Amino acid sequence: MKELLSGNEAIARGAWEAGVTVACGYPGTPSTEILENVAEHYKDDMYCEWSPNEKVAFEVGVGASLAGARVMVTMKHVGLNVAADPLMTFACMGAVGGFVVVVADDPGMHSSQNEQDTRNFAKFAKIPLLEPSSSAEAKEFVARALEISETFSTPVILRTCTRVSHSRSLVELGERSAPPEVGFKRESSKFVAIPLWARKMRLRVEERSGKLDELVETSDLNRIEWRDRNLGIITSGVCYEYVREVFPNKSVLKLGLGWPLPVEKIEEFSHGVDDLLVVEELDPLIEEHTRALGIPCEGRNCVPGIGELSPGRLMPIRAAMMGREANLPSPVPEAADLPGRPPVLCPGCPHRGTYAALKKFDVAVMGDIGCYSLGTLPPLDKMESLLCMGAAVGMAHGMQKAGEPRKTVGILGDSTFFHSGITGLLDVGYNKGNSTIIVADNRITAMTGHQEHPGSGKTLMGQDTYQANVEDFGRACGIKRTRTVNPYNMSEMVAALKEELEADEPSLIVAKAPCPLHARKLVGPKHTIDASACVGCGACLKIGCPAIEGGGGKPMINQNLCWGCGLCASVCPKNAISESEKAEGAQ
Amino acid sequence: MSDTTSVIMVGVGGQGILLASEVLARAAMQAGFDVKTNEVHGMAQRGGSVMAQVRYGEEVHSPLILEGTATALLSLESIESLRAAHYLKDGGLAVVNTQRVIPVTVSSGAAKYPEDDAERVKKVFPKLKAIDAVAIAGELGNIRAANVVLLGALSLGLDLEMEHWAAALDGAVKPQFRELNQKAFEAGRNL
Numbered sequence: 001m002k003e004l005l006s007g008n009e010a011i012a013r014g015a016w017e018a019g020v021t022v023a024c025g026y027p028g029t030p031s032t033e034i035l036e037n038v039a040e041h042y043k044d045d046m047y048c049e050w051s052p053n054e055k056v057a058f059e060v061g062v063g064a065s066l067a068g069a070r071v072m073v074t075m076k077h078v079g080l081n082v083a084a085d086p087l088m089t090f091a092c093m094g095a096v097g098g099f100v101v102v103v104a105d106d107p108g109m110h111s112s113q114n115e116q117d118t119r120n121f122a123k124f125a126k127i128p129l130l131e132p133s134s135s136a137e138a139k140e141f142v143a144r145a146l147e148i149s150e151t152f153s154t155p156v157i158l159r160t161c162t163r164v165s166h167s168r169s170l171v172e173l174g175e176r177s178a179p180p181e182v183g184f185k186r187e188s189s190k191f192v193a194i195p196l197w198a199r200k201m202r203l204r205v206e207e208r209s210g211k212l213d214e215l216v217e218t219s220d221l222n223r224i225e226w227r228d229r230n231l232g233i234i235t236s237g238v239c240y241e242y243v244r245e246v247f248p249n250k251s252v253l254k255l256g257l258g259w260p261l262p263v264e265k266i267e268e269f270s271h272g273v274d275d276l277l278v279v280e281e282l283d284p285l286i287e288e289h290t291r292a293l294g295i296p297c298e299g300r301n302c303v304p305g306i307g308e309l310s311p312g313r314l315m316p317i318r319a320a321m322m323g324r325e326a327n328l329p330s331p332v333p334e335a336a337d338l339p340g341r342p343p344v345l346c347p348g349c350p351h352r353g354t355y356a357a358l359k360k361f362d363v364a365v366m367g368d369i370g371c372y373s374l375g376t377l378p379p380l381d382k383m384e385s386l387l388c389m390g391a392a393v394g395m396a397h398g399m400q401k402a403g404e405p406r407k408t409v410g411i412l413g414d415s416t417f418f419h420s421g422i423t424g425l426l427d428v429g430y431n432k433g434n435s436t437i438i439v440a441d442n443r444i445t446a447m448t449g450h451q452e453h454p455g456s457g458k459t460l461m462g463q464d465t466y467q468a469n470v471e472d473f474g475r476a477c478g479i480k481r482t483r484t485v486n487p488y489n490m491s492e493m494v495a496a497l498k499e500e501l502e503a504d505e506p507s508l509i510v511a512k513a514p515c516p517l518h519a520r521k522l523v524g525p526k527h528t529i530d531a532s533a534c535v536g537c538g539a540c541l542k543i544g545c546p547a548i549e550g551g552g553g554k555p556m557i558n559q560n561l562c563w564g565c566g567l568c569a570s571v572c573p574k575n576a577i578s579e580s581e582k583a584e585g586a587q
Numbered sequence: 588m589s590d591t592t593s594v595i596m597v598g599v600g601g602q603g604i605l606l607a608s609e610v611l612a613r614a615a616m617q618a619g620f621d622v623k624t625n626e627v628h629g630m631a632q633r634g635g636s637v638m639a640q641v642r643y644g645e646e647v648h649s650p651l652i653l654e655g656t657a658t659a660l661l662s663l664e665s666i667e668s669l670r671a672a673h674y675l676k677d678g679g680l681a682v683v684n685t686q687r688v689i690p691v692t693v694s695s696g697a698a699k700y701p702e703d704d705a706e707r708v709k710k711v712f713p714k715l716k717a718i719d720a721v722a723i724a725g726e727l728g729n730i731r732a733a734n735v736v737l738l739g740a741l742s743l744g745l746d747l748e749m750e751h752w753a754a755a756l757d758g759a760v761k762p763q764f765r766e767l768n769q770k771a772f773e774a775g776r777n778l
Contacts, residue, residue, distance in 0.1 A: 004616050004624075110627050134623075167625040167650035168612060238650075245649040311653040329655040334707040335669040339698035341599065341690040343635035379695040544691050546634045551693040551700060560730065 005171045007164040010135040011102055012037035013171070014142030015072040016045060018098070019179040022064035023048040024057040026419065027448040028076030029111035030165040031104035035074055036451070039460045045176065050451055050460045053389070053419040054079035058086045058101065065099040065155075066191060067184045070146055074102045077118050078388065082420070084121070087155065089193050091125035092201040094153035094208070097180055098146030105161040107281045108308035113369065113388065115307070117282035118159045122259035126205050128212055129157040129259040130221065131237035135169040141256065144221060152208050152215070159258060161281070163238045163308065209260070217264050221256030224269055231321070232273030234266065234286055234297075239279045239309055246314040261289045270295045277302075277317070281309050345374050347547040348523045348563025350487040350513035351440050354411070355380045356543050356571060357493035358438075361501055364404055368392035368412035368421070371447045372440045375411075379544045389416055393424025396435040407501050411438045414470055415445035415453040422473050425508065429478030433506045436497070437479075439470045440487070442515040450518045474508035481507035488513055488523065490570040516563050524564040525579040528557050533576035540568040540577065591644035592745060593652040597671040598663030599688045600637050603734035606759060607661065608639035610738055613755035614747045615643035625650040634691070636667060660712075661741050663720075663734060664688045665704045672711045680744035681712035682737050684720045716740050716778065723774050732764075732771035739775020 005013065011034045015023055023038045023046050025031065038048045051057035054075040061073040075083065080103050087101070103121075106112040122129035130145050132138040138160060145156040189197045216222055228249045235243045236255040243252060253269040255261070266289070270276050278287040278299040287299035302317050303309070312328055319326035345352050355375040358365065359382050367373055367383035368391060376383040385395060396410030412421050417439050428435055445451040452458045457467040474482035481503055485496045493511065500507035516523050529540070534554045541550045547561035548568060557568070559580065569577040594611060598604045605626055612624045626639035640652050654673050659680040662668030668683045675681060685705065692698040701707065709715060718740055720733035727736075735756070742752055752772065760768050 002616075004612055004622060162627070163625060163650055166627065167623055169623045169647075169650070170616070170621060241648040241650065245653070310651045311649050312651075315653065328653075329673040332669060332672045332711050334711050335666075335672065337699075337701070338666050338670060339690050339692045339700055341634070341636045341667075342692065343600065344691045346634070378697060379691070538696065541694050541696070544695065546691055546694075549689045549694055551689060551696060551698075555694070 002170045002172050004168050005135045005139070006033065006166060006168045007132070007135050007138040007160055008033035008166070009037050010139040010171050011142055011158070011160065012042065013173065014139035016042040017139070017174045017176050018070060018143040018146050019177040020070045020072050020146070021046055021179045022061065022069050023072045023074070024051050024060045025074030026051055026054045026057055026079055027445050027451040028079050028104070029448055030106060030162045031074050031076045031102065031160070032448045032451065033165070034102060035460060039462070043461050048460050050453060052454055054083040055086060058083035058090075061099060061101070062086060062090050065095045065097045067097065068180050068182045069097040070179060071097060071099045072102060072142065073100070075104070076112065077103055077105045077116055078112065078114065079103070080118060080121055082389065087121070088125055090155055091127045092198065092205050093191060093193060094201075094204065095149045095155050096153070098149040099155045100142060100145040100149060100158050101155060102158045102160060104165050105159060105282070107161055110162055113386065115282060117285070118157060119258050119285050120283060122157050123285070126209055127154050127156060128152070128257060129159050130256060131159050131258040132164055132256070133238050133240040133254070134164070135167070135171045137256070138164060139171050148215070152211060154208060159237065161238055161308075212260050213263075216257050216260055216262040219257060222262055222265055223254050223256070224265070225252045225254065226272065227251050229272055230274045231277060232269055232275070233277045233279055234269065234290065235279040236286065237281065239281055242309055242311050242314055243279050245311045246318055255286065259285070261286060263293060266290055266293060266295065270297075279303050279309070279314065342377055343374060344377070344544055344546055345371065345380075346517055346563075347545055347561050348516040348565045350442055350511065350515070350565070351375060352380070352543055352545065353487035353490060353493055353565070353567050354438060354440055354511045355382045356567060357490060357497055358382050358409070360494055361497060362406055363501060364396075364399055364406045364408045366392045366395040366399065366408065366410045368410070368416050369447070370413035370416050370440070372411060372413055379542045383411065390420030390424055393421050393437055394427060396437065397424065397428045397431070397433045400433060400435050408435045409438060410435055411440060413446070414439055414441040414443060414455050417470055417473070418454045418468065422477070425473065425477040425479065428506045434504065436500045436507045436509065438509045438511055441470050441510050441512040442518075444515050444518045446515045446518065450515070470510045471508070474510070479506050479508045481505060482510070483508070484510045484512050486513060487511040488565055488567060490567065516565075522564045524566055526557070526559055526562040526564045527566060527569055527577050528559070528580045529555060530576045530578065533574050535574055537573060539571050539573055543567055543571060591642055591647055593657045594641045594659045594661065594741070594745070595652055595657045595671055595674045596639040596641070596661045597667040598637055599667065600635050602663040602688070603731060604637050604639050604663060607734045607738050608641050610735070610752070610755045610759045611641045612643070613758050614751040615641070617751035617754050618747050620644055621647045623647045623650040636670065638671065659741060659744050661737055663737065665708060666701065668708055669711060675712070678714060680714050680716070680741070682716045682718065682741045682744075683708050683712070684733060684737055685717055686719070686721045686733070718775070718778060720775070724771055727767060727770050727774060729767055732767050735768045735771040736775040739772040740778050742772070742776055
């Protein structure tokens with residue numbers, strides 16, 4: 001039976017069919033739906049969890065693998081940076097039960113702070129990497145990765161990307177294989193990475209690399225498709241599909257194993273074609289390898305290395321080969337002056353109140369990864385830097401210690417705080433910092449679509465659990481000035497900020513209100529603007545609420561979009577905004 | 588590539604573009620075609636421009652549509668149709684909701700929503716169905732079914748049978764919304 005599955009659904013299915021019993025990770029676009037699907041469909045057969053961050057998830061996976069279980073760990077590309085420490089040494093130690101880490105790259109940065117190429121990690125850690133090009137392969141490659149992991153005692157990376165994870169295609173479903181027996185067999189020289197034994201592990205990595213070099217020559221994951229031999233194209237992952245679309249009659253060497261790269265197969269292929277082209281997204285790993293073999297090829301000279309590829313971006317290459325211009329249509333002139341439509345904080349979002357209050361102070365605001373990063377764009381325009389998960393706290397502290405004349409503020413969300421903000425806060429407390437840290441605490445991982453976390457009171461498997469409080473961590477980190485504020489209450493929020501910014505010691509403000517989109521409940525009664533009282537000053541438009549429509553004349557509140565948070569009423573100097581007469585129930 | 592049907596769908600986060608693309612993909616699957624879809628998640632509920640792509644045929648490779656080759660375009664918002672117009676092939680069908688969704692850039696005074704959006708849409712798309720889908724869905728009882736009204740209008744321009752659409756709709760929506768969505772689809776198809 002065939003089903004239409006996204007790459008992420010297929011990966012979840014693949015893990016289930018392959019007898020995986022432990023699946024863990026941290027949410028991150030475009031990887032998030034993998035574990036959501038595990039929880040929705042397979043949790044009776046597989047333990048699954050959202051770990052606080054990718055490093056912990058990876059370590060949970062290592063423990064399970066050492067016990068003999070088949071394991072899948074999931075994350076987005078930048079998550080592997082966080083998990084790089086356990087990755088690099090586990091790569092030497094080697095897996096017992098099959099261990100696949102699914103890493104979702106985001107070429108083009110649809111929803112990411114950079115577009116790093118995860119294949120470099122496979123090279124760095126000397127471990128195999130598989131690259132599916134469709135949902136069917138995404139499912140199949142999970143099992144193949146686990147087999148390779150067990151055969152060669154190595155963790156294996158399954159590299160997906162936005163266009164594999166979030167594309168749907170047809171997948172043939174299979175049955176579940178029996179999971180392996182679990183029971184940790186103690187063997188210190190294998191599992192304890194002290195220098196004495198780590199040196200032996202290092203030698204085993206080299207032996208393993210030799211065997212993997214043989215595998216990539218013989219595996220059917222790397223296949224040559226002979227068609228017209230005047231041009232041969234080496235490609236991998238989703239780029240294979242673009243190549244087949246744009247060059248349907250040309251020969252192709254498809255590398256399902258993105259690392260290590262074969263030698264003989266590339267030589268055989270290059271000897272069989274007149275001209276050789278490498279089509280790969282982001283870094284030129286295949287091209288450099290091919291050139292190092294002394295084989296001339298086209299690659300980065302004509303295939304863009306920045307952003308994601310597409311059929312459209314390959315068309316100029318085909319056209320140039322025919323001595324023509326590609327002549328792809330570009331946006332119509334009628335679209336030239338259209339207003340931009342950047343993503344914005346949702347109507348009713350509690351973060352809007354936090355930023356509206358913050359705007360009243362001249363402070364340096366270090367931001368972080370999450371919905372509240374949208375506070376950097378006009379009209380809120382109040383977040384001045386964003387680096388990586390949890391960085392807001394350390395950056396605010398460092399900027400203060402450097403002597404920044406303005407008071408420094410770090411703002412991050414609750415899930416991000418649990419992920420990697422806690423250690424930063426410990427630093428602020430320990431090293432006598434003076435920053436104000438705001439945790440925009442909406443009790444859920446909102447940006448990636450409402451995943452549970454240690455503060456939400458529920459596990460990924462749907463069990464009720466201990467609910468971690470940000471405030472408790474603040475006090476434990478030595479932040480005496482820790483307080484909770486309602487971000488919908490403008491005057492309370494402004495007063496709290498004023499006090500904490502004036503204090504000569506560090507402080508933690510927990511701006512706490514659940515995400516209304518997650519609660520699926522209006523914050524309060526919907527609001528309207530009394531046109532007779534409105535003077536058109538535009539104060540309500542400065543909070544950037546999509547429900548308030550302006551841009552000529554007096555603003556109006558779209559009743560279909562209003563979530564009734566009332567923030568607009570609290571910023572209106574003429575009291576022209578009040579609750580609508582017909583307040584409705586749930587949105 | 589030539590036998591593949593490609594449909595590009597655009598709109599604003601929260602308008603129901605993902606459901607529309609899922610129904611079309613399921614209908615194509617019902618009809619026995621190979622199918623690929625793509626959509627960009629993440630910003631889908633946050634008021635940004637969103638795009639979904641559906642392709643079906645004997646064998647489909649790329650989930651992404653080549654500019655200038657889409658068989659049809661479905662736009663849930665007036666000016667979003669213009670942003671994606673260059674994906675449509677010459678003479679392709681455009682189904683465009685006349686609804687305007689005002690971006691925050693306009694509300695805050697940083698940009699202007701074009702007054703002449705309807706004229707621009709008419710000029711850019713020679714084969715156009717401009718539909719006030721929100722009004723039609725509202726008459727049927729729920730404006731959120733506007734996406735399915737448009738899908739009904741789109742269905743006449745594609746080579747899929749009504750039985751495939753019906754099965755796809757039933758499979759994609761929750762039972763309590765089936766009747767509403769069936770009516771919405773019919774309303775769009777009968778325009």
